[in-house]
Amino acid sequence: MAKSSLLKSSIAKKVAMALSGLFLILFLAQHFFINSTSVFSPDTFNSISHFMGNNPLVQFVIQPILIIGVIFHFIMGIVLDLQNKSARPIKYVKNNGAASSSWASRNMIISGGVVFAFMLLHFYDFWIPEMVYKYVEVNPLDEIRYFGELQHKFVDPTRTAIYCVSFVLLALHLWHGFNSSFQSVGFNNKYSRSLHKLGYAFAIVVPVGFIFIALFHHFNH
Amino acid sequence: MKLTLKIWRQANAKAEGKIVEYPLDGIEEDMSFLEMLDVLNEGLINKGDLPVSFDHDCREGICGSCSLYINGEAHGPDRRVPTCQLHMRMFKDGDTIFIEPFRAKAFPVIKDLVVDRSAFDRIQHAGGFVSVNTSGKPTDANAILIPKHDADRAFDAATCIGCGACVASCKNSSAMLFVSAKVSQYALLPQGKVEAADRVKNMVAQMDAEGFGNCTNTGACEVECPKGISLENIARMNREYLSASLKG
Numbered sequence A: 001m002a003k004s005s006l007l008k009s010s011i012a013k014k015v016a017m018a019l020s021g022l023f024l025i026l027f028l029a030q031h032f033f034i035n036s037t038s039v040f041s042p043d044t045f046n047s048i049s050h051f052m053g054n055n056p057l058v059q060f061v062i063q064p065i066l067i068i069g070v071i072f073h074f075i076m077g078i079v080l081d082l083q084n085k086s087a088r089p090i091k092y093v094k095n096n097g098a099a100s101s102s103w104a105s106r107n108m109i110i111s112g113g114v115v116f117a118f119m120l121l122h123f124y125d126f127w128i129p130e131m132v133y134k135y136v137e138v139n140p141l142d143e144i145r146y147f148g149e150l151q152h153k154f155v156d157p158t159r160t161a162i163y164c165v166s167f168v169l170l171a172l173h174l175w176h177g178f179n180s181s182f183q184s185v186g187f188n189n190k191y192s193r194s195l196h197k198l199g200y201a202f203a204i205v206v207p208v209g210f211i212f213i214a215l216f217h218h219f220n221h
Numbered sequence B: 001m002k003l004t005l006k007i008w009r010q011a012n013a014k015a016e017g018k019i020v021e022y023p024l025d026g027i028e029e030d031m032s033f034l035e036m037l038d039v040l041n042e043g044l045i046n047k048g049d050l051p052v053s054f055d056h057d058c059r060e061g062i063c064g065s066c067s068l069y070i071n072g073e074a075h076g077p078d079r080r081v082p083t084c085q086l087h088m089r090m091f092k093d094g095d096t097i098f099i100e101p102f103r104a105k106a107f108p109v110i111k112d113l114v115v116d117r118s119a120f121d122r123i124q125h126a127g128g129f130v131s132v133n134t135s136g137k138p139t140d141a142n143a144i145l146i147p148k149h150d151a152d153r154a155f156d157a158a159t160c161i162g163c164g165a166c167v168a169s170c171k172n173s174s175a176m177l178f179v180s181a182k183v184s185q186y187a188l189l190p191q192g193k194v195e196a197a198d199r200v201k202n203m204v205a206q207m208d209a210e211g212f213g214n215c216t217n218t219g220a221c222e223v224e225c226p227k228g229i230s231l232e233n234i235a236r237m238n239r240e241y242l243s244a245s246l247k248g
Helices: A010-040 A042-054 A056-086 A108-136 A146-153 A157-184 A192-219 B033-046 B118-125 B148-158 B165-169 B176-187 B196-209 B220-224 B232-247
Strands: B003-009 B018-024 B068-070 B096-101 B109-111
Touching: A010 A042, A010 A056, A010 A157, A010 A192, A010 B196, A010 B232, A042 A056, A042 A146, A056 A108, A108 A146, A108 A157, A146 A192, A157 A192, A157 B232, B018 B033, B118 B176, B118 B196, B148 B176, B165 B176, B165 B220, B176 B196, B176 B220, B176 B232, B196 B232
Parallel strands: B003 B096
Antiparallel strands: B003 B018, B068 B096
16 A cells, blocks of 8 residues: 655645745735735835835845745646656547636646746846845935836836736736635635635736836826 | 548557547437547448547446547637537537647557556555554444535545546646646545655655646646546645645
8 A cells, every 4th residue: 555645645736835825925916915006106116115125124024035935836837847747658649628617727838937927027127126225236225216217117018918918817816816725725615615716806906006007107298 | 421530540559659540420419429430430440440449438437438539629619528428519510620649748659549557556555545444343433523515516526537637738737737636635534645755745745756737727637537526635735845845
């Protein structure tokens, strides 16, 4: 009989993916909240950004956890996808996957890969310049620079388009990922139907909101 | 009905297989899918060809033997039925029908459309049972009161016939729906709770050792399951497994 090992088990891997995904969903929600203030009040956006960019807890505890979470979720996703592909070495000649499952659920590796590539671009656009500004060049504190930096990034129509397309893929990833995370941690009960609706709403509202913010700054810079 | 069948033919486990085309005429829409294959085989035998091998036994949706992947779906286009209860009225005159074996590393092809599903047996052996000490004084099952809700859910899980459609239709070849049904049918009942922790750990370990893929909650298994086994069982198994593993 095979020996039971929690950390190597398929269920533990699934739960690890779910927990890291839920953590990233929380991060996404707060990121969306902060970014949405840029549409209504540049001052509020500057204040919150300044706080997030200079609070030691955010900078030296939460930020590294977030980066580890993103890398873990990405690598684990690739490892699981490779394992899953090897579980069917001979493919079907005719397969009708759409008859029983959604495109989003079958192609998480594609939507996730695009979102990860987008995050690299996003890091290149915002995070790396921010780190250079603060810790390499050691510039003096400037509490009102954030809104201008944000607007400046969305001047380029190509970059704005890349952001918008990436958010569509993010929506597809969340469409399956949000509810799948709860199923993976064992949450499937009388509240699941309501939770599914919340998940689908989140998967639409947040990415569409991000697209709106990107277009708003592109057309209002 | 006139049909074109495209069937996976493979002489044995080690031989290379391929799709072979067979034109077929005179099929009635009231025939079952397996009866249609019987007609095909009769014709092949009369011509001196080897008949197409496929698994079947009860032909009334109970045994879980039949296991065909028809036009890209486990057990074909109908819902809540295994292949033996699929009828030709689901197809149209002139249709081309692809018939393949269930595909998974853990379900190797033995011949043509017949696959080895003994991995499921080994998972069952690892814990899919309740140990009962036999004696001259058996306890009346009715002496143990079970809430109706739990009894119903245990029964629903127990309707799994172990056909393997969940594995075949899962893009990851995951066996979680099958294993979770077997875990749930016991975990929900007082008689099964005694060994619940060991059962779930051992069955999951055996499932992983057999080479099935990881579940990504696409839900295809639930849709294609001929018995309508719910994803709720997978969530229950995850809870049972985590709680059993964390308790040690």
